[in-house]
Amino acid sequence: MPRPHGGSLTNNFIDLSRIDKDLFTLDVDTGLKMEIENISFGVFSPLKGFLNEEDFTSVVKRGRLSNDLPWTIPIVLDANEEVAKKVKDSSQVALRNDGQIFGVMQVEDLYKFDKTESAKSVFQTDDPSHPGFNKFVTMQDILIAGEVKTVSTTPNNKFLEDLRLTPAESRKKIEDRGWKSTVAFQTRNVPHVAHEMLQKAALNIYDGLFINPLIGKKKVGDFKDEVILNSYTVLIDNYYPKYRIIFSTLHTEMKYAGPREAIHHAIMRQNFGCSHIIIGRDHAGVGNYYSPFAAHDIFKDYPELEIEPIFFPAFYYCKKCQSYVNDRTCPHYLDYREELSGTKMRKMFSSGELPPSHLMRPEISKVILSYPRPFVE
Template sequence: MSLPHHQPIRALLVSPEAGQKLRAEAARMAAWDLTPRQSADLDLLVGGGFLPLRGFLTQADHDSVLAGMRLASGALWPMPLALEVDADFAARVEPGEDIALRGPDGMIMAILSVTDKWSPERAEGAEMPGVAGPVCLGGPVKGLPGADEVRLGPNAWRARFRARGCERVLACDPADAAAGARLAAELGAELLTAGAEPRHAGPREALWQALVRRNHGATHLLLPADPAAQALLRQYRAEIGLELVEAGITQAHGM
């Protein structure tokens, strides 16, 4: 039986042949050494975990997300995700250029085609960490296949659910894993706690993590304890595409 959450989603990885060519070209590019969090974000971006994104946010998308939790296209996306770099590196890069993105091990993970470079003003809400870096770069990304494919990406999770014939996949925050495991057993569901690196960004983050977990193949979501986060998830549940479940209650909301 073919179910929507079993189907592969669009990833941003190039073929091994194209990757070999891009690695050779990267030797002539400016290279940014990613922070551990940036590296984790890029891993999800390239693997499809941040669908519908095709790269780091442009200035128009960044501003639209801050203002209304949507990309300039209108698609729901509540978290800014531009690439923040220091001023010295930014001075070496102009829109129209490609840059190499290096992981903590020095390996080239991806190529960013820079379309936008800007210095955002300090965000008013302190609950939005990381959105006011010295300089932001945006543009499409091409991910390069790596030798280490141990980490499970969204399509690997979907393949696992497909192989196991899982009709239901309950997602939750790792902190709620104990309650999630009990509910998953009641629902006859697989439990999924994979998600993005925490931002501590309040209700927006709960909405964002729901989208990321949907991209990993979730069908149900355990509501967090925070009432504001619950309200936001219920407000956007049709666009999230997940059935919302309260702790201790197996009847899903929004069915």
């Protein structure tokens, strides 16, 4: 099992009774609450808090922390001028979500940043239509740096929380099962048959599979969280040897940062104890902002990562082979290919049509059709 990124897991917790009731209280939305919990639980190890100015600048420009450790996505807390003034003279602030205190932050620094230039570096575009770029440039003007600690998680949705493992818990499961190699599978979609074939191809070689769907805000048109989770539950129950699967949720938002986010995804799965991660075509991409295999190429810049990427070629269904294949295994002409299109799938479900069973398991299709509105709107 690889070491946690940076050498050790962050484990930052505080008892609710130890939080001073007189502290200035900072309200954060659910997306930011998840990021704070990811810091405390060790998902973002070695980070212990939000980036200071030196680390922020280094991450944006070089894809590394100021100590040269790989880190590609800025983890930051933004605030407006009014809130910043109130925080400035505080050594510590309470963190609140939905009226409930869930943690504290030790305030270390406040600084301004160039939103547009920073976003261009991270997302490799200045197109406001890019969802990640757009969110970044619409942040507040000031960033607050400092270490965070949380109480035990306070569920926003019990169904989602019941499937959530911390890195310490997932590492314990991997160790208890005696796996020497564990392959992570990152997803923000319901599983279709090509996903299943790819996952099982990995299981032919490695000891275990860590299926880790991303739970959090996604772009319009993506499947809703509960649709994804229920679909995978049905798939695992019917088509997988359960003793070789760990199914756990990752609570964070998609950034759609393409190659940079691929590295971020790998680092998180290394912290969960995975030795390998499947990196697909256009991993964490959106639209046509990144070349199809940019997320493969970027790993050459980070040879020191202790998790190894697995690069599978794009799979498609060949009507002549009557199976899922790729350019390495199928000699047939393009006329025989049936590509899996997310747009095509969404149109079928929107019209109440079941995809053919060679594209999606009927059990999965029925789960999706059981939701009158399965997509993010």
